Amino acid sequence: MHLKFSQDIETLLQRLADRPLTISAILAETSERGFSLAIGLLTLPFLLPMPPGTGTILGAVCFLLALQMAMGKHKPWLPRAIANFKFPKEIAIGLLKNLKRLTKRLEKITRPRLLKLAQNRYVWRLNGLWIAWLAFLLALPIPMTNPLPTVAILLLAIATLEADGLLMCVAYVWGIAVTIFFGFLGYSILQAPGLILENLSLSHFLN
Secondary structure (H helix, E strand, C coil): CCCHHHHHHHHHHHHCCCCCEEHHHHHHHHHHHHHHHHHHHHHHHHHCCCCCCHHHHHHHHHHHHHHHHHCCCCCCCCCHHHHCCEECHHHHHHHHHHHHHHHHHHCCCCCCECHHHHCCHHHHHHHHHHHHHHHHHHHCCCCCCCHHHHHHHHHHHHHHHHCEHHHHHHHHHHHHHHHHHHHHHHHHHHHHHHHHHHHHHHHHHHC
């Protein structure tokens, strides 16, 4: 079975032979599927080393596209300055090839399933809201945590594109686990100053 995701990536790789890759080109090439494909492409770099500042831009665009899904939009829109952003050719080819490797592995397990769930318009909007939340977690300046929400976003983007309701459920379970982890992490960070002061007071008392 050949995923739509793989076909879109192949088309974009061919396009790179004679012209730069822009976000607007991705959206134009994939139409409504552009939501899922663009979100997948914008999220994948979070699994790889990135130049400083790049993550903020990519995360913001991913968040904006996800909000449009949550609002029930079926045609992606971005401000012109963002839509015309050109990916450096080497980076674009690397991203597409890495994403293609990922989709080849998913081809073994991904197929249209639980279609009443996967193709429900309200689920489409819920997926957008969930991706927006995960993109927010992705933007938090917490070292070494990027892969956690990234995996959930990628799974949900591919599940949405391929109408795989079962994979959607897996993505939601992973996303809930990630949310709980971030909640625990946030609680620990908030408690840290109090614990430090408590330890300092205890040390002072013992001395």
